Amino acid sequence: MDLPSLSFSPERCADLHNRLLAKSIEHLPARRTERNLVARFLDAAPEFAEIPSLPELPLYRFLALLDTTPIFPGRVVDMLTPYMYQPDPTIFWSEPFEDEPSFILLYAQNSGDAPMDGGVFLDIVSYKAVWHERDFLTFPPADQWLPLEVLLQRSLDAWETGKFYWDVGQASMAIRSWTQNDVEEALVAWNRLLSSIELRISSGTGNAPHRLEPLSSESLAPFNISTFAAEFLTRAQRPGFSFNAPGINTFTPELFVVTYTAEAPGSTRQTRWLGDSGDEDWPTLLFPGIDTVPLDVSDNPNMYINSFDRDWGFGKFTVNRQSGLYVIADTKYSDVVRLIASSGLPNACEFRHRFAWGPPRDPKLAEVLRHWASLVEEGTWSVDSNGVCTDHEWFNTNTHVAKVPPCLD
Known part of the structure; x- marks a missing residue:
């Protein structure tokens, strides 16, 4: 898809x-839908009724095709996904953003x-969209906005992969902190990284390194590590070289045990989670x-x-001030990571610019x-027989x- x-x-x-919308009400069989967004829009912004050929405008055509659930007196609009509400024309031009008349708050956060x-804004001139919140102060530049179709498809994908699901106990939509799809994506990306390094090594030496077995679940079991990290480490083949990034190693079984055994039993890492998802989401090296x-x-x-x-x-x-790539616990994303350089620099693997299609988060492992x-x-x-040989200072x-x-x- 050419974005x-x-x-x-x-x-x-x-x-x-x-x-x-059908996903959001699938478990609420009594919830009916209606198509009256155009009428609600013209009630909220009657000046649009004076526009010639109004039904031909893309915004009008879009709103005319949208299903919504009824709004009852004293209630806000219902949710569309766990992250955002259904469209509400009364806040399309909300106070914090009214100085940008071509941007409408289509899906509130x-x-x-x-x-x-905040939430998903639609530019009704370019018809590009972006997730934006008041805390950001200014909207991102035009080249960081995406087609609305992309943002909606990402939300639909979250249902298909199980990221979004129906919580029977809470009788509401919910978000899983990680799914098997997240693990599979990370493994595919890991194999691509190893293959890229192996290709560079073999082109220089004529010999391709052999892959090694993943870490065993038995070696991980005594230590407080996140469930996502354990799933990844016990499935990810280990490389036959040392460095997968500048100054960044891959754990051997022996190094893993030595590193985590040396950690004090009452360390903050083991006693305070960054998230409260219910999973064992300790920050994990x-x-x-x-x-x-x-x-x-x-x-x-x-x-x-x-x-x-x-x-x-x-x-x-x-873990004892050890540098490296950490999975950090998050209430909605247990597969997001942070690189801690040996200098203590914590932001070398953040996103380069703002995340466009959802609430702010750190990059995922994949x-x-x-x-x-x-x-x-x-x-x-640079790559040599030991893997990536660029100095760690590069970060x-x-x-x-x-x-x-x-x-x-």
Whole structure:
């Protein structure tokens, strides 16, 4: 799908919306639907009725095809997905964003903030869409907006993969912290990274390294690690070389035991979860770096590095200050990761710019591994018989390149 040339189709987008609505009420057989959004829109914005050939406008055609559930007196509109509400024309131009008259808040957010403070905005000139919240202050530039069809399809995919599901106990839609699809995506990306490095090694030496068996569940069992991390590590083949990224190793069974055994039993990492999803979501070191973070980083002039040991810093959630790639526990995404460089820099694997198709989050493991594979394939990282041989300092001096571009593959 060529995203830049994907033109707005009221019919395709309405079909995706209506399929999402059907998912949201599948377990509520008494809930009926109606098609009256155009009337509600003209009640909220009567000046649009004066536009010549109004029914030919893409926005009108789109709204005319949308199913919604009835709004009863004293109630807000119902949910479309766990993240967002159905369209509500009375807040299309909500107060925090009324200085952008071509942007309408099509799907308001479901979060701790008020719905009208953010969600999916649609530009009714370009018909591109983006997730935006008041805390961001300014909208992202036009080249970071996506076709509305893409955002709706991502939500539908979340149902298909089991990310969204119906919680019988709560009688509502809910979000799984991770699914088998997340594991499979990460494994595919991991195999791509290993294959890319192996190809570079074999082209230089004539010999391709052999893969090794994954870590065993028995070796992981004594330690507090996340369920997603355990699933990945016990299925991911280990490479026959040392470095899968600059200064980043892969655990051997012996190194894993030594690293986690040395951790104090009462460490903050093991006693305080970053999430409350109910899964065992301890922050977990997946790929260790070559060094630990120094003890004096609080004096570092870099604001990101000197926050390492502060109350809001990530230092307390590391394994004995060990650098490397960590799975960080999140209430909605247990497969998001953070790279802690040996300097203490925590942001080298953040997204390069704002996440466009949903609420803000850190990059998922699969997204980081795909980016690392591209850095090997493009020749950005050097490779020798030990794997990636670019110095670990690269993450500190090339942070923008290290950051992950939010892509849709």
